[in-house]
Amino acid sequence: MVNQSPKPEPLTARVAVHPIHDLLEYLVPENLREKVQPGTLVRVPLGKRENPGLVIELGAASGRKELRPILEVFREDPVINSELLELLRWAAGYYLAPLSSLVELALPPGLENPPPGEPRTHLFRIAEGLDPDKLLAQVQPSAPVQAEILQQLASSRELSLSDLPPERRTQYLRALREMKRKGWVRGFYREEELLAGAGVKELTSDQEKALAAIEAGLRAGIFETHLLFGVTASGKTEIYLRAAARALDAQKGVIILVPEIALVPQIAGRFRASFGAKVGVLHSGLPRRERIDSWVRIQTGQAPLVIGTRSAVFAPLPAPGLIVVDEEYDEAYKQEEGVRYNARDLAIVRGKLTGATVILGSATPALESFANAAAGKYHLLTLPSRVDGRTLPPVTVVDLRAANLGSDWTKNPLSPFLKERIAAHQKEGGKVILFLNRRGYSNSVLCQDCGQAIRCPNCSVSLILHKARKILLCHYCGFSIPPPDVCPACNSHRVRMFGVGTERIEEEMTRDFPGLSFRRLDRDTAHRIGAPARILRDFAAGGVEMLMGTKMVTKGHDFPGVSLVGVVLADLSLDLPDFRAAERTFELLAQVAGRAGRGEHPGEVVVQTFLPDHYAIDLARAQDYPAFYRAELESRKKFFYPPFSRLVQFLVSGVNAQKVEESSERLKEELEGKLTGGTTKPGKAVQVLGPAPAAYAKIRGRHRFQILIKYPPDFRIQAPLAKILELHPHRQLAAGVTFSVDIDPQSLL
Numbered sequence: 203m204v205n206q207s208p209k210p211e212p213l214t215a216r217v218a219v220h221p222i223h224d225l226l227e228y229l230v231p232e233n234l235r236e237k238v239q240p241g242t243l244v245r246v247p248l249g250k251r252e253n254p255g256l257v258i259e260l261g262a263a264s265g266r267k268e269l270r271p272i273l274e275v276f277r278e279d280p281v282i283n284s285e286l287l288e289l290l291r292w293a294a295g296y297y298l299a300p301l302s303s304l305v306e307l308a309l310p311p312g313l314e315n316p317p318p319g320e321p322r323t324h325l326f327r328i329a330e331g332l333d334p335d336k337l338l339a340q341v342q343p344s345a346p347v348q349a350e351i352l353q354q355l356a357s358s359r360e361l362s363l364s365d366l367p368p369e370r371r372t373q374y375l376r377a378l379r380e381m382k383r384k385g386w387v388r389g390f391y392r393e394e395e396l397l398a399g400a401g402v403k404e405l406t407s408d409q410e411k412a413l414a415a416i417e418a419g420l421r422a423g424i425f426e427t428h429l430l431f432g433v434t435a436s437g438k439t440e441i442y443l444r445a446a447a448r449a450l451d452a453q454k455g456v457i458i459l460v461p462e463i464a465l466v467p468q469i470a471g472r473f474r475a476s477f478g479a480k481v482g483v484l485h486s487g488l489p490r491r492e493r494i495d496s497w498v499r500i501q502t503g504q505a506p507l508v509i510g511t512r513s514a515v516f517a518p519l520p521a522p523g524l525i526v527v528d529e530e531y532d533e534a535y536k537q538e539e540g541v542r543y544n545a546r547d548l549a550i551v552r553g554k555l556t557g558a559t560v561i562l563g564s565a566t567p568a569l570e571s572f573a574n575a576a577a578g579k580y581h582l583l584t585l586p587s588r589v590d591g592r593t594l595p596p597v598t599v600v601d602l603r604a605a606n607l608g609s610d611w612t613k614n615p616l617s618p619f620l621k622e623r624i625a626a627h628q629k630e631g632g633k634v635i636l637f638l639n640r641r642g643y644s645n646s647v648l649c650q651d652c653g654q655a656i657r658c659p660n661c662s663v664s665l666i667l668h669k670a671r672k673i674l675l676c677h678y679c680g681f682s683i684p685p686p687d688v689c690p691a692c693n694s695h696r697v698r699m700f701g702v703g704t705e706r707i708e709e710e711m712t713r714d715f716p717g718l719s720f721r722r723l724d725r726d727t728a729h730r731i732g733a734p735a736r737i738l739r740d741f742a743a744g745g746v747e748m749l750m751g752t753k754m755v756t757k758g759h760d761f762p763g764v765s766l767v768g769v770v771l772a773d774l775s776l777d778l779p780d781f782r783a784a785e786r787t788f789e790l791l792a793q794v795a796g797r798a799g800r801g802e803h804p805g806e807v808v809v810q811t812f813l814p815d816h817y818a819i820d821l822a823r824a825q826d827y828p829a830f831y832r833a834e835l836e837s838r839k840k841f842f843y844p845p846f847s848r849l850v851q852f853l854v855s856g857v858n859a860q861k862v863e864e865s866s867e868r869l870k871e872e873l874e875g876k877l878t879g880g881t882t883k884p885g886k887a888v889q890v891l892g893p894a895p896a897a898y899a900k901i902r903g904r905h906r907f908q909i910l911i912k913y914p915p916d917f918r919i920q921a922p923l924a925k926i927l928e929l930h931p932h933r934q935l936a937a938g939v940t941f942s943v944d945i946d947p948q949s950l951l
């Protein structure tokens with residue numbers, strides 16, 4: 203071998219640049235050769251602009267065309283390691299999405315150019331042991347803002363910068379900095395511990411068994427998925443904590459996913475109590491600077507334990523060894539726009555790619571997950587009883603047809619029985635959760651003469667009355683009008699409200715329980731950053747006797763002292779035209795019921811319904827998941843729905859209804875041509891259904907048609923679908939008509 207050292211071959215890099223669909227090729231200049239690797243963050247020219255991009259792979263220049271050079275490398279080392287890059291490529295292929303969009307999900311915005319300086323703390327409290335009133339006496343008259351802050355801290359315990367009017371932020375910050383210097387206040391990040399975690403607990407024998415099985419897999423360092431099926435309050439978090447400790451001992455990283463940002467503070471608090479600064483938090487609600495800071499701490503190994511929402515499945519941990527998906531059934535793990543990925547499913551893929559242990563935890567597993575456990579694909583771990591010998595709360599069903607409510611439930615949404623129970627629990631000092639999965643005041647406004655509901659002009663839905671804001675509001679596009687006195691169609695004065703929302707229940711409570719202190723939690727009260735965490739904290743800390751609201755009150759919160767859970771109307775989610783309606787209803791009821799009886803108070807649940815005999819409601823009352831699973835599985839089998847099939851949903855939309863329909867027809871023909879061309883076995887055929895108007899046939903002025911593909915689980919659908927997508931690179935079918943593709947849709951609405 204002769205060692206020649208001529209001029210090296212020109213090197214090129216294929217780079218993912220958002221929002222460009224395909225990878226772009228650039229020349230790697232001589233001086234950047236050492237630095238440019240797969241996973242490196244770079245600056246590249248794009249037309250007349252310069253964009254950040256991620257290097258995906260390197261190659262030799264073909265020399266066929268002039269290439270423009272990479273301009274700059276942003277960080278010394280690759281920001282995405284090869285393992286994570288492989289996950290992104292896998293997801294791009296599976297969800298038929300551009301790789302650049304997945305890169306966009308995995309990197310915090312602004313990483314290439316983070317704002318200088320330290321990240322800001324966002325919550326302030328009085329330093330421990332100090333009395334705000336005494337401090338108030340020491341404030342100089344020349345410092346009125348400090349006095350103002352102390353007064354606020356005296357009444358609310360803490361102050362969040364995001365709650366301040368923007369025009370006063372600077373003023374407040376200056377005062378807070380001074381007070382911090384004097385040792386009067388302490389600053390925290392928003393996501394920091396807010397509800398104190400408990401100390402070390404004895405494990406039950408069921409917990410011991412589950413943990414032993416998980417540890418065996420962790421020690422072996424092989425990929426394994428455990429379905430941790432534990433009733434509410436059975437101590438799943440304790441198992442996560444111990445498994446995380448084992449993984450960290452073995453120098454492995456840990457990812458804990460929760461479905462909602464509002465759940466992060468509570469669980470992060472419990473993990474911080476054990477692992478301190480090793481905990482990093484990652485979700486889209488973090489201010490930009492904090493998010494980058496947290497991401498870098500995770501990427502550099504300073505924070506090997508990540509807690510976050512769905513996008514944290516892409517956390518840049520050097521070596522993940524344990525991935526936990528808590529409340530794995532939750533549909534919030536599915537992103538419903540952009541890349542329609544499911545973080546639960548990607549957690550399993552990531553586990554497989556890295557040889558990590560995956561735990562899916564739930565009291566009400568997704569039907570598909572339980573079926574996978576039944577088929578032996580997942581390892582089933584069961585926690586059949588609550589910790590500390592507590593029992594599941596008894597559930598009383600109030601049949602609204604029989605209850606003495608007069609003819610119109612809208613007039614009396616709370617049955618005498620439920621009211622009597624609320625009063626009884628209030629008297630005994632118990633806490634109450636009241637759940638209704640609909641916000642606003644009423645469900646619809648209807649004319650009794652012409653029968654017309656007042657509808658949104660842009661969407662095929664009724665407008666919802668929001669009484670406090672004095673508007674009728676569309677929950678899809680935000681269109682609103684003042685509530686009319688007369689029917690817009692026939693001028694009749696007999697316009698009436700039907701149905702009930704959380705705002706209405708709030709009014710009922712204020713009228714019938716004047717002494718009761720309560721908070722309402724729904725999208726209307728939660729729109730301010732940090733507000734849900736504050737509402738939940740007030741309820742957990744005492745003082746507030748009742749928490750009332752939508753689905754946000756049902757999620758995995760652990761409130762000791764809740765003795766009564768009331769469900770105002772259990773039927774709402776059953777009416778939805780979706781094959782998962784029964785499953786969602788069962789989950790909601792079982793989850794909300796599970797909030798009761800977590801402390802010393804024995805719990806009780808009251809469920810109001812017009813459909814007491816429906817199996818989802820009846821089995822939720824009995825809290826019998828296995829029976830529900832069996833009943834629901836039968837129905838899925840009959841209609842060839844998951845887990846017996848897999849689904850892909852195409853949603854075609856545009857302003858012109860006729861063009862949308864015609865384009866949908868053509869798309870269907872293309873799909874049938876590619877998918878059902880005689881290649882599948884009889885009885886296991888791919889079905890292309892539709893096009894049909896979507897459940898919401900019009901939203902934001904765009905008409906929507908749906909095509910649903912059902913196919914056998916062993917059929918590889920991505921390759922043929924990718925061929926069709928190549929024909930429509932911009933997901934466009936005609937002028938003004940576009941479509942989206944949803945692999946494994948969670949909701950068909």
Ligand SMILES: [Zn+2]
Pocket residue numbers: 649650651652653654689690691692693694
């Ligand atoms: Zn009318």
Ligand SMILES: [Zn+2]
Pocket residue numbers: 658659660661676677678679680681902
């Ligand atoms: Zn609308």
